Amino acid sequence: MTLRTRLTEKLGIAHPILLAPMGGVAGGRLAAAVTDAGGLGLVGGGYGDAAWLDREFEAAGNRRVGCGFITWSLAKNPALLDRVLAHTPAALMLSFGDPAPFADRIRAAGSVLICQVQDREQTLRALDAGAEIIVAQGTEAGGHGGARATLPLVPALVDLVAQRAPDAMVVAAGGIADGRGLAAALTLGAEGVLVGTRFYASTESLAHDLAKARVVAASGDGTLRTTIFDIVRGYDWPKPYTGRALSNIFCGRWHGKEADLAARVTDEMKRYKAAVEAGDFSTAVIFAGEDVDLIDDLPPAASIVARLAQEAERALQSAASRLT
Amino acid sequence: MTLRTRLTEKLGIAHPILLAPMGGVAGGRLAAAVTDAGGLGLVGGGYGDAAWLDREFEAAGNRRVGCGFITWSLAKNPALLDRVLAHTPAALMLSFGDPAPFADRIRAAGSVLICQVQDREQTLRALDAGAEIIVAQGTEAGGHGGARATLPLVPALVDLVAQRAPDAMVVAAGGIADGRGLAAALTLGAEGVLVGTRFYASTESLAHDLAKARVVAASGDGTLRTTIFDIVRGYDWPKPYTGRALSNIFCGRWHGKEADLAARVTDEMKRYKAAVEAGDFSTAVIFAGEDVDLIDDLPPAASIVARLAQEAERALQSAASRLT
Numbered sequence: 071m072t073l074r075t076r077l078t079e080k081l082g083i084a085h086p087i088l089l090a091p092m093g094g095v096a097g098g099r100l101a102a103a104v105t106d107a108g109g110l111g112l113v114g115g116g117y118g119d120a121a122w123l124d125r126e127f128e129a130a131g132n133r134r135v136g137c138g139f140i141t142w143s144l145a146k147n148p149a150l151l152d153r154v155l156a157h158t159p160a161a162l163m164l165s166f167g168d169p170a171p172f173a174d175r176i177r178a179a180g181s182v183l184i185c186q187v188q189d190r191e192q193t194l195r196a197l198d199a200g201a202e203i204i205v206a207q208g209t210e211a212g213g214h215g216g217a218r219a220t221l222p223l224v225p226a227l228v229d230l231v232a233q234r235a236p237d238a239m240v241v242a243a244g245g246i247a248d249g250r251g252l253a254a255a256l257t258l259g260a261e262g263v264l265v266g267t268r269f270y271a272s273t274e275s276l277a278h279d280l281a282k283a284r285v286v287a288a289s290g291d292g293t294l295r296t297t298i299f300d301i302v303r304g305y306d307w308p309k310p311y312t313g314r315a316l317s318n319i320f321c322g323r324w325h326g327k328e329a330d331l332a333a334r335v336t337d338e339m340k341r342y343k344a345a346v347e348a349g350d351f352s353t354a355v356i357f358a359g360e361d362v363d364l365i366d367d368l369p370p371a372a373s374i375v376a377r378l379a380q381e382a383e384r385a386l387q388s389a390a391s392r393l394t
Numbered sequence: 395m396t397l398r399t400r401l402t403e404k405l406g407i408a409h410p411i412l413l414a415p416m417g418g419v420a421g422g423r424l425a426a427a428v429t430d431a432g433g434l435g436l437v438g439g440g441y442g443d444a445a446w447l448d449r450e451f452e453a454a455g456n457r458r459v460g461c462g463f464i465t466w467s468l469a470k471n472p473a474l475l476d477r478v479l480a481h482t483p484a485a486l487m488l489s490f491g492d493p494a495p496f497a498d499r500i501r502a503a504g505s506v507l508i509c510q511v512q513d514r515e516q517t518l519r520a521l522d523a524g525a526e527i528i529v530a531q532g533t534e535a536g537g538h539g540g541a542r543a544t545l546p547l548v549p550a551l552v553d554l555v556a557q558r559a560p561d562a563m564v565v566a567a568g569g570i571a572d573g574r575g576l577a578a579a580l581t582l583g584a585e586g587v588l589v590g591t592r593f594y595a596s597t598e599s600l601a602h603d604l605a606k607a608r609v610v611a612a613s614g615d616g617t618l619r620t621t622i623f624d625i626v627r628g629y630d631w632p633k634p635y636t637g638r639a640l641s642n643i644f645c646g647r648w649h650g651k652e653a654d655l656a657a658r659v660t661d662e663m664k665r666y667k668a669a670v671e672a673g674d675f676s677t678a679v680i681f682a683g684e685d686v687d688l689i690d691d692l693p694p695a696a697s698i699v700a701r702l703a704q705e706a707e708r709a710l711q712s713a714a715s716r717l718t
Contacts (some may be wrong), residue, residue: 076718180545189615190687210543212501218614219534219684221578223568226614226687245546254578256713280516290542291513291549360543363514363550383717389580390714393707394398 071383073252076239077262081160081182082203084108085379086262087252088184088205088241089269090373091115091163092213092357094122098129100274100371107375112163112370115139117305118150127157134160138182140214141167142308148172155179163205166214173199186243186264188216193227197235204231205264208244209295212267212359214313220244221258228259231347244373247361249381253389256382265378267359273370280349281356282368284316290363292317298324299355301331302342314359319352320345395707397576400563401586402528402677405484405506407704408432410586411576412508412529412565413593413695415439415462415487416537416681418446422453424598424695429457431699436487439463441629442474451481458484460505464538465491466632470495479503487529490538490635497523510567510588512540517551521559528555529588536591536683538637544568545582552583571685573705580710589702591683597694605680606654606692608640614687616641622648623679625655626666638676638683643668643676 072078075088084103087109089096093116101111113126123137137154141164144150151172154162162176165186169389176183177200185196193204206227208220224242231238242255243264253264253316256384265346270277295312298321307313315321320342324331345353399411411433413420417440425435435492437450439461447461456564461478465488468474475496478486487501489510501524502508509520510529517528530551532544548566555562566579579587594601595609615691620646631637639645644666648655655662669677693701 071717073716075716122600190613191615197574208543208545210546219532219545219569221532221545221575222534222571222683222685222687225572225574226685229687245543247546250582251545251550253581253713256716257581257709258574259578259709289514290546291515347595359546361546361550361555363546377604385581385583386714386717389577390710392397392399392580393395393710 073256073379073382074215075256075261077203077241080211080239081110083110083182085375087375087378088112088264089268090243090264091136092266092270093117093140093276095270095277097276098126098131098135100269100272101126101135101277102130103274103371104269104375107216107372108162108379109375110136112136112161115144115154117143118147120150123150127154136161136163138163138165139248141165141169141172142241145171151175155181155233167308169196169199169201187227188218189232190226192232194234194357197231197238197372202238203241204238205241205243206260208312210360211244212270212293212314213357214307214311215244216310220246221254224255224260225257228284237313245359245361247359248365249359249378249383250385252378253385256386267361268365268374270358271365271368272374273368278349278351281351282318284351284356285358285362286365286368288316288358288362290360293360294313294321294325294361296321296325297328298331301328301335304335304339313355313357316356316358316362317343318356347381397580397703397706399580399585401527401565402561405434407434409699410580410603411699411702412436412586412588414567414588414590416590417441417464419594419599419601421600422450422455422459424593424596424600425450425459426454426457427598427695428593428699429459430496431696432703433699434460434484436457436460436462436485439468439478441467442471444474444571445473447478457669460485460487460508462487462489465489465493465496469495470654471493479505485527491632493523493525493542495677496572497525511551513542514550514554517554518558521555521562526562527565528562529565529567530584534638534684535568536594536617536638536694537681538635539568540634544570545578548579548582548584558637569669569683569685570666571683571688573702573707575685576702576706576708577709578715580706591685592689592698593695594682595689595692596698597692602675603674605675608680609682609686610689610692612640612686614684617682617684617686620645620649621652623654625652625659626662628659628663637679637681640680640682642680
């Protein structure tokens with residue numbers, strides 16, 4: 071039994087599951103594994119390192135994978151887009167910024183344009199740019215994002231997209247780590263899900279082993295949205311985006327004291343880099359979503375895809391069986 | 395066709411839908427209307443006004459309704475509990491504080507003990523106190539609440555409750571304003587939903603007509619969690635609770651400047667009270683959830699209950715039909 075949706079039709083995939091393009095974490099091997107398992111893997115283009123991207127597309131071999139970029143960062147190095155389009159990605163996802171300057175080149179290259187949004191205004195802008203898939207990302211998501219929560223955001227954007235661009239569709243992101251979340255997304259009117267943190271804790275993820283272990287051990291009560299890791303890493307993220315991370319000692323020291331951190335960022339950046347080098351995650355960031363409660367193991371990506379699909383089928387059947 | 399769940403069995407109701415006990419808004423007439431329509435109405439006990447409560451239980455007539463309290467406020471006036479239990483409420487819901495001092499009296503009176511929680515630790519405390527129903531409230535909810543989002547919180551607490559107290563059950567709250575949300579809650583493992591904002595915008599709600607009109611007109615992007623309305627109303631809410639409200643001019647002036655507001659609260663409180671008297675909602679608070687996007691009309695509560703149930707049935711059937 072499989073779930074057929076407009077997303078599976080559009081992308082020619084078996085399961086309505088996309089790998090979130092987590093920067094530095096979703097490499098070619100993980101993306102290929104998700105694609106091989108019947109989803110679609112998106113390589114994490116992040117801030118845009120050309121050599122890294124070439125290497126990871128190489129690692130994906132001949133698998134059909136896509137790629138995701140941080141839009142405001144891509145805008146600083148727009149030539150990178152052509153370099154990635156040369157790898158003929160199945161889909162190109164833009165998040166956090168205006169997609170308009172890139173949209174035509176992406177669609178002209180035959181790549182499906184996916185835009186990740188956090189509110190209604192961004193959705194309208196993405197549809198104006200010709201987005202074919204809108205990823206409605208809730209605040210419970212790991213990594214960078216906004217303030218709206220997935221459960222009410224998805225149906226609101228489903229209605230908006232149906233009204234403005236009925237050929238486009240909504241995919242839900244944020245808080246989805248098992249098949250119950252996939253089933254819920256479908257009942258909310260989404261055509262599929264984009265999953266990050268669950269794949270962070272997979273065999274093929276490029277995350278540090280100690281970071282993966284912390285995700286497995288963490289509670290959803292122990293994450294927060296913050297800008298301190300952007301400040302200390304020297305990334306000039308525009309407002310209002312924040313990053314959801316596991317709380318650690320560095321958060322206890324600096325969250326809420328952003329101006330103090332910015333004032334001594336030179337020293338703190340050195341210390342932070344040393345912590346990253348040393349794999350010291352009491353300081354180094356682990357971006358993760360509130361759904362870490364639902365993550366208890368480190369399986370291969372293929373088994374995550376299979377579980378998500380099977381559990382979703384069971385959750386839908388179980389809920390539908392309550393209809394009498 | 396109807397949805398049968400452990401909640402409908404437990405409470406002897408036709409639809410797995412509870413009215414959130416919104417203080418000052420969920421009066422006896424609204425609670426009775428929800429009960430008459432096959433859900434269970436909970437009168438909003440709020441901070442605890444005995445005369446108001448007597449009047450609203452009177453207004454509910456002989457209908458089977460429950461009541462909800464702000465626990466830390468009830469603790470300042472514990473005798474109020476006996477006064478409400480004398481009305482033989484079908485269920486008593488405690489939110490925001492330690493339920494232990496009240497739990498035995500509630501269950502001894504034959505009232506079902508419902509505890510609303512926002513995280514795992516509160517859930518364990520509620521189960522220890524003997525809660526029969528755990529309301530998992532996400533941050534997207536209107537009014538007071540916490541930081542976790544509904545979609546990942548519900549399955550996490552479903553797993554926790556199944557492990558610790560399998561006879562207890564989880565009801566989802568926060569972000570649910572239509573049947574898609576109810577269907578999603580069921581696929582996440584909840585046995586039903588607690589709905590606030592959607593009933594705020596109903597014929598029988600005690601909210602001001604201008605406030606209802608603002609809820610209908612509002613966008614989910616235009617709400618925020620804040621403490622400024624507690625400061626200016628003189629309520630000493632414990633951390634970490636905040637209240638989600640529609641953003642208005644008062645928010646633009648004071649949100650983020652809480653210490654300044656506290657410093658001149660005497661003057662500001664006078665102005666605020668005058669605004670409330672005048673129905674001036676550019677200053678006065680309207681507590682509402684992110685799901686205001688999904689609220690476009692002011693129907694009777696009975697038609698809200700019927701719609702929620704019918705839409706949920708359709709959403710579940712539609713999602714299940716994607717299984718091939």
